[in-house]
Amino acid sequence: xxxxxxxxxxxxxxxxxxxxxxxxxxxxxxxxxxxxxxxxxxxxxxxxxxxxxxxxxxxxxxxxxxxxxxxxxxxxxxxxxxxxxxxxxxxxxxxxxxxxxxxxxxxxxxxxxxxxxxxxxxxxxxxxxxxxxxxxxxxxxxxxxxxxxxxxxxxxxxxxxxxxxxxxxxxxxxxxxxxxxxxxxxxxxxxxxxxxxxxxxxxxxxxxxxxxxxxxxxxxxxxxxxxxxxxxxxxxxxxxxxxxxxxxxxxxxxxxxxxxxxxxxxxxxxxxxxxxxxxxxxxxxxxxxxxxxxxxxxxxxxxxxxxxxxxxxxxxxxxxxxxxxxxxxxxxxxxxxxxxxxxxxxxxxxxxxxxxxxxxxxxxxxxxxxxxxxxxxxxxxxxxxxxxxxxxxxxxxxxxxxxxxxxxxxxxxxxxxxxxxxxxxxxxxxxxxxxxxxxxxxxxxxxxxxxxxxxxxxxxxxxxxxxxxxxxxxxxxxxxxxxxxxxxxxxxxxxxxxxxxxxxxxxxxxxxxxxxxxxxxxxxxxxxxxxxxxxxxxxxxxxxxxxxxxxxxxxxxxxxxxxxxxxxxxxxxxxxxxxxxxxxxxxxxxxxxxxxxxxxxxxxxxxxxxxxxxxxxxxxxxxxxxxxxxxxxxxxxxxxxxxxxxxxxxxxxxxxxxxxxxxxxxxxxxxxxxxxxxxxxxxxxxxxxxxxxxxxxxxxxxxxxxxxxxxxxxxxxxxxxxxxxxxxxxxxxxxxxxxxxxxxxxxxxxxxxxxxxxxxxxxxxxxxxxxxxxxxxxxxxxxxxxxxxxxxxxxxxxxxxxxxxxxxxxxxxxxxxxxxxxxxxxxxxxxxxxxxxxxxxxxxxxxxxxxxxxxxxxxxxxxxxxxxxxxxxxxxxxxxxxxx
Ligand SMILES: [Zn+2]
Numbered sequence: 001x002x003x004x005x006x007x008x009x010x011x012x013x014x015x016x017x018x019x020x021x022x023x024x025x026x027x028x029x030x031x032x033x034x035x036x037x038x039x040x041x042x043x044x045x046x047x048x049x050x051x052x053x054x055x056x057x058x059x060x061x062x063x064x065x066x067x068x069x070x071x072x073x074x075x076x077x078x079x080x081x082x083x084x085x086x087x088x089x090x091x092x093x094x095x096x097x098x099x100x101x102x103x104x105x106x107x108x109x110x111x112x113x114x115x116x117x118x119x120x121x122x123x124x125x126x127x128x129x130x131x132x133x134x135x136x137x138x139x140x141x142x143x144x145x146x147x148x149x150x151x152x153x154x155x156x157x158x159x160x161x162x163x164x165x166x167x168x169x170x171x172x173x174x175x176x177x178x179x180x181x182x183x184x185x186x187x188x189x190x191x192x193x194x195x196x197x198x199x200x201x202x203x204x205x206x207x208x209x210x211x212x213x214x215x216x217x218x219x220x221x222x223x224x225x226x227x228x229x230x231x232x233x234x235x236x237x238x239x240x241x242x243x244x245x246x247x248x249x250x251x252x253x254x255x256x257x258x259x260x261x262x263x264x265x266x267x268x269x270x271x272x273x274x275x276x277x278x279x280x281x282x283x284x285x286x287x288x289x290x291x292x293x294x295x296x297x298x299x300x301x302x303x304x305x306x307x308x309x310x311x312x313x314x315x316x317x318x319x320x321x322x323x324x325x326x327x328x329x330x331x332x333x334x335x336x337x338x339x340x341x342x343x344x345x346x347x348x349x350x351x352x353x354x355x356x357x358x359x360x361x362x363x364x365x366x367x368x369x370x371x372x373x374x375x376x377x378x379x380x381x382x383x384x385x386x387x388x389x390x391x392x393x394x395x396x397x398x399x400x401x402x403x404x405x406x407x408x409x410x411x412x413x414x415x416x417x418x419x420x421x422x423x424x425x426x427x428x429x430x431x432x433x434x435x436x437x438x439x440x441x442x443x444x445x446x447x448x449x450x451x452x453x454x455x456x457x458x459x460x461x462x463x464x465x466x467x468x469x470x471x472x473x474x475x476x477x478x479x480x481x482x483x484x485x486x487x488x489x490x491x492x493x494x495x496x497x498x499x500x501x502x503x504x505x506x507x508x509x510x511x512x513x514x515x516x517x518x519x520x521x522x523x524x525x526x527x528x529x530x531x532x533x534x535x536x537x538x539x540x541x542x543x544x545x546x547x548x549x550x551x552x553x554x555x556x557x558x559x560x561x562x563x564x565x566x567x568x569x570x571x572x573x574x575x576x577x578x579x580x581x582x583x584x585x586x587x588x589x590x591x592x593x594x595x596x597x598x599x600x601x602x603x604x605x606x607x608x609x610x611x612x613x614x615x616x617x618x619x620x621x622x623x624x625x626x627x628x629x630x631x632x633x634x635x636x637x638x639x640x641x642x643x644x645x646x647x648x649x650x651x652x653x654x655x656x657x658x659x660x661x662x663x664x665x666x667x668x669x670x671x672x673x674x675x676x677x678x679x680x681x682x683x684x685x686x687x688x689x690x691x692x693x694x695x696x697x698x699x700x701x702x703x704x705x706x707x708x709x710x711x712x713x714x715x716x717x718x719x720x721x722x723x724x725x726x727x728x729x730x731x732x733x734x735x736x737x738x739x740x741x742x743x744x745x746x747x748x749x750x751x752x753x754x755x756x757x758x759x760x761x762x763x764x765x766x767x768x769x770x771x772x773x774x775x776x777x778x779x780x781x782x783x784x785x786x787x788x789x790x791x792x793x794x795x796x797x798x799x800x801x802x803x804x805x806x807x808x809x810x811x812x813x814x815x816x817x818x819x820x821x822x823x824x825x826x827x828x829x830x831x832x833x834x835x836x837x838x839x840x841x842x843x844x845x846x847x848x849x850x851x852x853x854x855x856x857x858x859x860x861x862x863x864x865x866x867x868x869x870x871x872x873x874x875x876x877x878x879x880x881x882x883x884x
Pocket of ligand 1: 001002003360364382383386
């Protein structure tokens with residue numbers, strides 16, 4: 001699963017949770033009602049199948065029965081958002097003989113439970129508590145004996161409430177989108193999301209990651225709908241009643257949480273890698289861009305297969321974009337589901353795409369799908385690898401700088417997160433399985449794998465992965481299996497590495513000091529691990545590059561004490577001593593190099609991080625004699641992110657020959673990367689210099705939305721009238737970037753005639769937090785205009801109550817509250833004006849009518865705000881509202 005991390009919201013919060021879409025929960029009655037026909041009753045549950053309320057330690061699920069095969073026949077009631085299912089589940093005892101079976105089945109109506117027998121099925125006794133189905137088998141089965149259970153049931157995902165899970169609203173398993181077809185902006189669709197244990201919200205199974213089974217799924221849907229599931233479609237039959245039934249079969253075993261289905265009016269764009277079908281399912285509108293969005297997939301499959309030495313295992317690879325998905329994407333076996341932000345036009349893709357998600361999910365087809373983590377405690381065996389898959393693809397396709405850029409973001413993400421959560425990668429202790437989907441399992445884990453690769457070397461690293469994949473394929477693994485594979489290949493006992501990085505929390509905090517003793521001709525590097533005294537001391541193999549007289553020598557050291565000093569002989573004082581030359585350590589550090597060393601580093605050390613560290617060192621030292629040279633070097637870097645950071649941070653105090661200024665101006669129009677042009681334009685906007693106005697204005701015709709919106713904001717600083725005029729020519733652009741920029745300009749400058757335009761933007765799906773906030777400023781200025789206010793309020797009420805995202809609802813509630821305050825101020829003004837009029841005139845009559853109107857409007861608004869606040873269900877938002 002790829003979690004989408006959200007944005008820094010202006011002045012609000014940095015959200016670090018899986019919250020791309022927070023669905024409102026639907027309330028439910030009647031859950032747990034057993035409507036079994038025939039002998040529905042409760043029997044005493046044998047002790048070995050009672051799920052013990054977990055203590056902090058979370059063991060792997062004890063396997064009593066193994067799933068072998070699941071055959072499902074499903075159809076849907078779109079009005080009630082129910083699924084009718086017939087399940088044929090083949091199982092066998094794992095080792096010990098047993099006469100009972102427990103299945104996960106969440107919030108179903110169970111109609112029939114039978115043992116499939118030639119010559120007539122046998123009705124079985126069962127009990128059902130709305131989450132587990134306990135079945136008494138007809139006899140004791142031995143481990144070589146398979147048996148098949150038939151269950152007919154109704155799943156009611158929208159009426160499901162899952163107890164005790166933070167992801168309560170996102171655990172429905174099956175989602176109907178725009179079921180009643182009332183939303184003109186969305187197609188009608190259904191799709192599923194199994195991870196972690198939500199497949200059992202739409203079919204009975206043993207919903208644990210240490211289960212593997214084959215599947216066959218028949219879906220009956222209306223004509224015109226396209227279906228997708230795991231494996232290959234083996235038949236598609238018309239039923240002659242406006243529906244058809246598609247059957248999908250997956251003959252290789254995989255875990256229940258990776259079972260998927262999707263149906264809707266998708267357009268399918270076909271592609272392939274050699275004989276393998278590689279298809280893209282998306283909205284018709286975006287079909288022309290499908291190859292631009294997903295088109296690198298075949299090359300990616302080829303690259304991963306070769307890099308790992310293990311070919312792609314599944315019979316096809318499809319990728320489907322759905323609406324309102326609960327996370328970024330999900331790596332269901334052979335059929336990955338993506339959120340709708342994947343759908344971009346070519347022009348939108350100039351400013352960035354989501355290819356990292358594509359590589360992440362594809363790498364899961366090996367790590368997660370071919371080998372599955374045995375328990376959620378071992379989730380990094382899925383997620384750290386998928387995150388590292390992003391690195392591998394970027395490194396291969398776009399070069400090491402691009403990959404290291406991502407790696408650095410991951411490290412920062414983890415370090416930020418580690419301020420509030422300190423847990424080992426492999427987490428045997430947790431309260432809720434959803435907790436482990438975090439920056440430790442993903443971002444830190446990816447970095448740990450990178451460090452392991454740098455430690456053992458590329459050849460050993462990839463051979464170890466091949467060994468691990470081949471010895472556990474179609475099975476499950478815990479972290480020790482990974483260690484054993486690395487030990488087998490390298491011959492080294494790696495418990496120290498795995499204990500330290502996989503099984504223990506935290507990271508070292510390093511202080512690095514340098515000295516050169518010209519008498520003894522020694523370079524002295526003093527390393528201190530300054531993390532808290534009670535935290536562990538890390539064993540750190542470190543590369544040190546010494547640059548002296550035009551040559552570079554690499555020294556390898558191992559730090560294993562809290563404080564250590566290393567000396568290297570060196571005839572002359574070196575130009576640079578570069579500690580952690582690979583930049584692979586997972587740590588925080590203060591690297592106390594001199595300005596001369598950092599200035600040398602940006603010119604001569606090879607890595608993205610080398611140049612970034614040097615830029616960061618000089619960014620607040622504009623009075624330093626190296627400053628201009630270093631910044632100019634940054635602006636001329638081959639890597640766009642370095643140029644962007646340089647352009648963003650530059651100050652011109654020390655721009656000796658005006659070279660920096662000249663460079664920034666030329667970058668604003670000529671840099672090939674839109675982020676760099678935007679950063680340069682942002683700089684120009686801060687100079688308060690009308691000589692650069694023309695450059696900014698020309699950028700309003702750029703191909704990139706990011707550049708245009710930045711130019712608009714920059715122009716606003718210099719000449720607001722011009723910015724306002726320019727904005728009006730951009731009203732037909734539907735890009736979020738542009739609309740946000742227009743919102744910003746109109747908030748302070750537009751009159752009542754722009755209300756219709758702003759409302760039309762607010763009424764769109766996926767309205768942004770920024771736009772709602774900007775509109776709040778506009779509305780406060782317009783608060784005396786009856787027509788504007790009346791039209792505005794109903795739209796804001798709708799967003800405040802119904803938007804899927806809590807922070808957007810928050811923006812709308814805030815806007816309403818600010819409007820109330822603005823009304824109160826307006827009321828005072830009118831009151832005073834009325835008091836100053838001595839005799840009855842048309843004006844005084846108007847004032848009296850206005851006062852009456854605003855008083856009524858205010859009390860209605862007050863009531864409405866209270867009712868919106870009371871009916872809010874999201875915990876985050878409730879907390880914020882309470883504290884206000
Ligand atoms: Zn993932």
